[in-house]
Amino acid sequence: MTGRQKILYFIYLHRTGLTVIGLSLALLLFPLFEDNPYTLGLTNQIAINAIIVLGLNLFVGYAGQISLGHAAFFGLGAYGSAIATVDFGLPAWPAMALVAALVGLIALGIGIPILRLTGHYLAMATLGLNFVFYTILLQWDEVTGGPSGYYGVPFLSIGSFEFNDEVRLHYLIWGVALLALLLCLNLVRSGVGRGLAALAGDETAAAALGVNTRSTKVKVFVLSAMLASIAGSLFAHTYSFISPGSFDIFVATDFVIMVVVGGMGSIWGSLLGAGLITMLPEWMDIFETYKDFIHGGILVLVLMFLPQGLVTGLIEMGKTRLALRKARQGRQEGSGC
Amino acid sequence: MLKLDGVSKNFGGLPALSEVSFTVPQGQLTALIGPNGAGKSTLINCITGVLQPTRGAIRFRDEEIAGLPPHTISRRGVARTFQNLKIFPRLTVLDNVLTGLTNEGGSSMLMAMLRLPYLRHRERRLKLRALEALDRFQLADKANWPAGVLAYGDKKRVELARATVGNPQLLLLDEPVAGLNAEESFAVGEQLKLLRSSGHTMLLVEHDMDLVMQLADRVVVLDSGKCIAVGTPDEVRRNPLVLEAYLGRMDATA
Numbered sequence A: 001m002t003g004r005q006k007i008l009y010f011i012y013l014h015r016t017g018l019t020v021i022g023l024s025l026a027l028l029l030f031p032l033f034e035d036n037p038y039t040l041g042l043t044n045q046i047a048i049n050a051i052i053v054l055g056l057n058l059f060v061g062y063a064g065q066i067s068l069g070h071a072a073f074f075g076l077g078a079y080g081s082a083i084a085t086v087d088f089g090l091p092a093w094p095a096m097a098l099v100a101a102l103v104g105l106i107a108l109g110i111g112i113p114i115l116r117l118t119g120h121y122l123a124m125a126t127l128g129l130n131f132v133f134y135t136i137l138l139q140w141d142e143v144t145g146g147p148s149g150y151y152g153v154p155f156l157s158i159g160s161f162e163f164n165d166e167v168r169l170h171y172l173i174w175g176v177a178l179l180a181l182l183l184c185l186n187l188v189r190s191g192v193g194r195g196l197a198a199l200a201g202d203e204t205a206a207a208a209l210g211v212n213t214r215s216t217k218v219k220v221f222v223l224s225a226m227l228a229s230i231a232g233s234l235f236a237h238t239y240s241f242i243s244p245g246s247f248d249i250f251v252a253t254d255f256v257i258m259v260v261v262g263g264m265g266s267i268w269g270s271l272l273g274a275g276l277i278t279m280l281p282e283w284m285d286i287f288e289t290y291k292d293f294i295h296g297g298i299l300v301l302v303l304m305f306l307p308q309g310l311v312t313g314l315i316e317m318g319k320t321r322l323a324l325r326k327a328r329q330g331r332q333e334g335s336g337c
Numbered sequence B: 001m002l003k004l005d006g007v008s009k010n011f012g013g014l015p016a017l018s019e020v021s022f023t024v025p026q027g028q029l030t031a032l033i034g035p036n037g038a039g040k041s042t043l044i045n046c047i048t049g050v051l052q053p054t055r056g057a058i059r060f061r062d063e064e065i066a067g068l069p070p071h072t073i074s075r076r077g078v079a080r081t082f083q084n085l086k087i088f089p090r091l092t093v094l095d096n097v098l099t100g101l102t103n104e105g106g107s108s109m110l111m112a113m114l115r116l117p118y119l120r121h122r123e124r125r126l127k128l129r130a131l132e133a134l135d136r137f138q139l140a141d142k143a144n145w146p147a148g149v150l151a152y153g154d155k156k157r158v159e160l161a162r163a164t165v166g167n168p169q170l171l172l173l174d175e176p177v178a179g180l181n182a183e184e185s186f187a188v189g190e191q192l193k194l195l196r197s198s199g200h201t202m203l204l205v206e207h208d209m210d211l212v213m214q215l216a217d218r219v220v221v222l223d224s225g226k227c228i229a230v231g232t233p234d235e236v237r238r239n240p241l242v243l244e245a246y247l248g249r250m251d252a253t254a
Ligand SMILES: Nc1ncnc2c1ncn2[C@@H]1O[C@H](COP(=O)(O)OP(=O)(O)OP(=O)(O)O)[C@@H](O)[C@H]1O
Pocket: B011, B016, B034, B035, B036, B037, B038, B039, B040, B041, B042, B043, B083
């Protein structure tokens, strides 16, 4: 190998790690170039969505299940942190962990019975749960503040350092998002991750290979719910005001759309999907007005033409082309004798 | 090794297997033959937990496994292939084979997320073994291809590599050479011989009689869900019941 080849091989071998480092650096420097609080507020929103979409993509894209109810876990995290810190006076960080653990338990309790369902039935059931949760938020107003929302959630802080402006929040939220990204990347590159992919591919085959399909589905469901809860806590501490509209079924479907647009079973795609769908209304006014129409349309188009999702679908098309071309070349060389 | 005792399976009242009893001795290749619809695949599904037998006992290494979930049976060392190919088209060939090592990869989600050094070492070892298995089935040069683009014969061998990579105690093969051309069948046959001589215990479902006669230590014949003969290939070939059930019908359709 020449020196150049060695470098290229090193890059290829460590591509995942290097990409993470590159992204971290870019995010570290980002506030130096972009200090407009509006823009930073948007990228912070992307990071919060990305945390949810990462977990949801494990459940939808890897394990091959569907959930139209993850806005509920997001909301449980947000309201949980709000109530724990304001009403119970708990310190914010332990409250966040406690709420995430509770949401994990709730997801376990829901997941065990509900994940016996598959396909449309699972979609309907999770959608129903989200709707129930939304209704509770609206109706139980002595606890949740009802339709007018919940005010006065404190900022997070470390010692006397408060995460109270967009730049500080940028580092906090993207820090958590990168951590979630790293954990998810590790997971899918492990034996457990292959088990998930097997589960999505063919449940019977996966089970025959030793994958405990029932418990795997439940575990991923719980994990994704806990990530959504953490994102919800961050959301509450970022805006200090939360209201039911941020956790309704349209938000839940938006998360699925982010998964689908980014690419099912693509960890990097999760970031991209969260970014694209969060930014769309900013780029074009028309997306703002007809948001739900357009999101629905995108979903239909992607599922019709690239059922694996946008990024994964395109990558897979490329890989297939490459493999087929190689096969053809192989045959031509073979026939030369 | 494997002992079936009065295994029956009904599909909504219709019997697909009735009172099937035979044993698969350790270190031998037992062939399971029978006309189409005899219940061979159903039997394999019952042994591997994909289906629950309606009645009967299935003992594997002196433990009852009938009714256990498939992943538990897999963890005890039973591997299989499927008649209608169940590979994962979106995964690479290498990853497909690696799923055959699920039982050795560790199942803790938390450990996997932390990617501790011991797991990284284990991954590397598993990868080497998967590559060796691919080599045995002449697939090493396609390790990084998505499995979905392979030709049928290659897919069939990916499934075989996946089933054998974990060195299972018992290997159940449901028609491994069906749909392969003569050359490919021959290569798979050679692989099966190698597996047999290295002491693997196998139950082979196959319609290709040449292959069965060549490889099998013992042959079990099923017809309409009943076990009608057990014996050496020669005994079975001469058994009038078998000729009637199997060859007689083939004459009638020919
Ligand atoms: N899931 C099912 N539901 C209902 N009937 C089934 C089911 N699976 C198999 N059968 C029936 O059970 C009988 C045995 O089928 P099986 O697939 O086990 O046969 P086989 O011996 O493997 O045949 P082949 O050589 O064609 O593979 C057939 O009559 C089939 O129609």
